[in-house]
Amino acid sequence: MSQSNSILWSFDVDGKNFDSAGFASQSTKFKLRQLGLNGDIIKRVAIAMYEGEINMVIHAEGGVANVEVDEDKIIITLTDTGKGIADIEQAMREGFSTATEEIRDLGFGAGMGLPNMKKNSDELIIDSAVGKGTKVTMIFAI
Amino acid sequence: METDKSYCAVKIDKDKCKGCINCMKKCPTEAIRVRNGKATINYDRCVGCGECIRTCTHNAKYATSDSLDLMNDFKYTVALVPPSLLGQFPNVIDPSVISNSMKNIGFDDFYEVARGADLVSALTRKKFEECDRQKPLISTACPVCVELILIRFNDLKDYLIDIMPPLEIAAKIARKRAMKATGLASEDIGVFFISPCPAKVASTHRGFYTENPGVDGVFAMSDICLKLMHISQAEVDITRPIVASNLGVAWATSGGEVSALDGRVLAADGIENVISVLKELESGKLKDIDYVELNACPGGCVGGVFTIENPFVAKSKIHTIRRTSLYNKKNTVDKIEHLDEYLRSLDWETDDVFVLDKDFKKAFVKLRQVEQLLPQLPQLDCGVCGSPSCRAFAEDVVNGIVTIDKCVRQTEENGIDDDLIKKETE
Numbered sequence: 001m002s003q004s005n006s007i008l009w010s011f012d013v014d015g016k017n018f019d020s021a022g023f024a025s026q027s028t029k030f031k032l033r034q035l036g037l038n039g040d041i042i043k044r045v046a047i048a049m050y051e052g053e054i055n056m057v058i059h060a061e062g063g064v065a066n067v068e069v070d071e072d073k074i075i076i077t078l079t080d081t082g083k084g085i086a087d088i089e090q091a092m093r094e095g096f097s098t099a100t101e102e103i104r105d106l107g108f109g110a111g112m113g114l115p116n117m118k119k120n121s122d123e124l125i126i127d128s129a130v131g132k133g134t135k136v137t138m139i140f141a142i
Numbered sequence: 143m144e145t146d147k148s149y150c151a152v153k154i155d156k157d158k159c160k161g162c163i164n165c166m167k168k169c170p171t172e173a174i175r176v177r178n179g180k181a182t183i184n185y186d187r188c189v190g191c192g193e194c195i196r197t198c199t200h201n202a203k204y205a206t207s208d209s210l211d212l213m214n215d216f217k218y219t220v221a222l223v224p225p226s227l228l229g230q231f232p233n234v235i236d237p238s239v240i241s242n243s244m245k246n247i248g249f250d251d252f253y254e255v256a257r258g259a260d261l262v263s264a265l266t267r268k269k270f271e272e273c274d275r276q277k278p279l280i281s282t283a284c285p286v287c288v289e290l291i292l293i294r295f296n297d298l299k300d301y302l303i304d305i306m307p308p309l310e311i312a313a314k315i316a317r318k319r320a321m322k323a324t325g326l327a328s329e330d331i332g333v334f335f336i337s338p339c340p341a342k343v344a345s346t347h348r349g350f351y352t353e354n355p356g357v358d359g360v361f362a363m364s365d366i367c368l369k370l371m372h373i374s375q376a377e378v379d380i381t382r383p384i385v386a387s388n389l390g391v392a393w394a395t396s397g398g399e400v401s402a403l404d405g406r407v408l409a410a411d412g413i414e415n416v417i418s419v420l421k422e423l424e425s426g427k428l429k430d431i432d433y434v435e436l437n438a439c440p441g442g443c444v445g446g447v448f449t450i451e452n453p454f455v456a457k458s459k460i461h462t463i464r465r466t467s468l469y470n471k472k473n474t475v476d477k478i479e480h481l482d483e484y485l486r487s488l489d490w491e492t493d494d495v496f497v498l499d500k501d502f503k504k505a506f507v508k509l510r511q512v513e514q515l516l517p518q519l520p521q522l523d524c525g526v527c528g529s530p531s532c533r534a535f536a537e538d539v540v541n542g543i544v545t546i547d548k549c550v551r552q553t554e555e556n557g558i559d560d561d562l563i564k565k566e567t568e
Contacts, residue, residue: 007513026425033496035506050426
């Protein structure tokens with residue numbers, strides 16, 4: 001058992017399963033509500049995490065979502081072993097998307113995922129290697 | 143009516159309760175626990191959906207409603223007849239017979255709640271045109287769904303439409319009409335609703351929609367049906383025609399409310415389905431929908447626990463009535479007077495009943511304990527401990543409501559780190 005003072009939980013995000021995408025962010029939202037945090041931060045965490053989950057489903061056939069809560073911040077780490085992001089700066093641009101036609105037909109992949117994650121988090125760190133995978137870290141100050 | 147915020151319509155008969163866990167497993171807000179062999183309800187979390195009443199095989203759950211004797215306290219009485227009542231009688235397909243039969247069981251007059259529904263539809267269409275609010279708008283007609291939003295999905299409260307439900311509107315109009323017709327003062331007129339569900343008993347008594355509900359009592363539909371069983375159709379004088387539209391009558395069944403609206407609409411019924419739609423909404427997935435109709439009961443109001451007919455049979459009957467009767471095919475509301483009286487402000491009170499502790503630091507420690515305890519539990523969600531899920535059990539342990547040894551599996555295997563809680567609380 002962890003000796004750390006933070007609260008930890010994690011989820012396996014199932015790849016190619018659009019129906020289950022949203023489970024991790026919804027559960028996280030509920031737990032944050034149990035802490036009595038204010039609505040604004042919960043909303044931001046939920047939106048950013050949902051976008052991250054969807055990204056992992058669309059681009060990386062799933063991955064792992066880890067949540068760590070301290071008394072003063074929430075850290076969300078989304079790790080996948082997908083194809084990676086070639087040009088992060090380009091990927092951050094609103095509307096830029098490498099999603100397939102099929103996925104766009106489903107209403108996803110509009111190129112707003114990463115921009116929304118940046119907008120809603122206090123800090124966004126993307127660590128990616130082409131062919132190896134991506135690790136996205138989002139920090140929210142409480 | 144004097145309102146009482148703490149009024150609850152769902153009760154437990156402790157003598158009949160066997161302490162089985164069926165109701166607890168069905169409760170959508172985890173409001174029920176089984177302790178010392180008996181079910182108990184945490185009323186802060188109860189939304190009055192009636193799932194526990196439907197599930198209980200021991201008749202240990204019951205719903206309260208007002209006594210019909212209440213009618214004797216008034217000089218003149220009006221029955222508010224909901225469209226769901228029309229589906230309750232196997233051999234009656236004439237809605238004017240059912241509505242006018244109210245006079246055979248002691249009421250002086252009746253008023254169709256479907257007319258209130260017609261007004262709400264007309265108002266809603268107007269809102270669609272003017273609306274600069276974020277969509278979808280969510281119906282407020284089912285008090286269970288509104289309350290569910292307020293305690294479990296409180297981000298969505300800003301989507302609730304600012305219009306009173308049909309019942310509240312019908313009550314206001316019926317009272318005014320009766321005062322005009324009789325010359326009596328408001329307090330001499332008793333306006334009574336015949337309710338298909340306990341939730342509307344509670345919402346009226348609690349003043350959920352308005353401080354002044356305009357209804358003097360809410361009767362269980364089953365009580366009224368029992369009285370009507372003794373009246374033959376030939377005894378009923380049709381003195382007043384029915385005037386609601388067949389779209390207003392459709393509100394008795396799921397999908398009926400949205401059938402009067404243009405635009406992209408969605409209707410969900412049954413508490414589990416309602417929750418699944420609210421989850422979609424919460425994730426921001428339904429941005430292209432204009433209006434959402436939610437009914438906690440399966441099939442809509444015809445599925446309420448005070449109804450006597452199977453909801454699907456009732457639905458079929460109402461469908462036939464709508465097709466064959468003399469109802470107006472179109473919503474006939476063209477001019478809406480007293481518009482302001484029919485609106486409800488958006489200042490809904492939310493209550494975070496799921497917070498582990500009001501103090502953040504304490505809540506933080508508790509959530510950490512829950513997360514640490516949970517992996518040690520069997521994840522069976524068997525309910526034998528008296529809590530509805532392993533997670534709920536962990537929360538109850540951390541809150542000091544129950545001890546870890548109540549988990550059967552853990553006692554058998556003796557594998558739990560019960561120092562965990564002691565350490566943390568020291």
